[in-house]
Amino acid sequence: MTDTDPIYSGLARTLHWANAIATLGLISSGWAIFNAAAFYPITFPSWATLGGYLTGALRWHFLFMWVFLCSVLGMVALRLIARRGGPRLFPISANGMMADLRATLALRLKHDAGAYNHIQRALYVITLLACVLSVASGMALWKPVQFQSIADAMGGYEMARRVHFWVMCGISGFVLVHVAMVALVPSSLGRMLFGARLAQREHM
Template sequence: MQADSDTAPQSPRAAIHPLTVRIGHWINAFAIVIMILSGWRIYNASPLFRFEFPDGLTLGGWLAGALQWHFAAMWLLAINGVVYVLYGIFSGHYRRSFFPLSPRVIVREFANTWRGRLSHQLGSYNAIQKLAYLIVILLGVVLVLSGLSMWKPVQFQGLAALMGGYDGARLVHFFAMAGVVGFFVIHVTLVILVPRTLLPMFTGRAPRAHASPNSEP
């Protein structure tokens, strides 16, 4: 005899991260790390400011090698990013995960963070997380557009002109990269501080006691 749906035992683990989101997340992470390290080697070949990145933190060995790594990771990031964004829009993932988001809620969450009361529930983003993810998605778009402006300044001269020419595009690219690095550092730090958030990004599931009731199906 089949148990009534109201009394049937529930799985002790809830689904919180769809497979597409998990795959996209790890591909993005891999591509971004490659682009950052190879980008630092490219920067060292012609620094914008009076500092260089330590050779041990760069990838490519020399300018040509770094460019090869950078472009390979760029195509991976761009293709995966398009798939990830389209999925997020048409599946409703972005709508469910990142909205609604209001300035008042953001200010309140920053105040809670200052008091050491930042809210966090697996499968649900607080206002600061929503804002950070939206910003890093925009930064990714800026990185690709500014990178195209530097790679093909003649073919994409209109785009390059919007960024102040080749030199302006370099500055835009550098500061967008700095923003992504900042996000990456904060993101990894929070994972270290709250390690239970890591495993669900592999399995897609988390204990129901820690999962949001609004987790994705």
């Protein structure tokens, strides 16, 4: 009998952490870019930004953009081709989400290793869609002539900037929820670091 049961492969964990680093890099460098050309009356603190002013921030943003894109494509390929890469994201049902919500409010929501509940599945699917929208709006901002049709579909270049900003806010919110859930279930961090969980022991 082994002491551990594998849950996440080494490749899945590598892609996960590459994506996490890239996401944080994109958010912090994106804040610096926003500060240089703000369209809302807010300013992000300099300690939370990456790259200094516009030129340096853009360089970091483009670097992390490629890391983010490659890691996301790798995770999608791992799920679709190798049938691995994490717990199932489907099915999602309204009844299941309501049941999970009631259990959450009553502080009785179970967290089974290697499985997502309906709320987690919905959050991950929404975040994946946000990532697609983030890449699309980012392309419209990066190459506004070549991808003018994407910008036009979003209402123009300036509207694409706002779409990119609010998608970033949504992804940032997901990161906060994700970290909070890890804090509530710290064993999940061990599974993502080492790819295994302690096997359940039967008590006679």
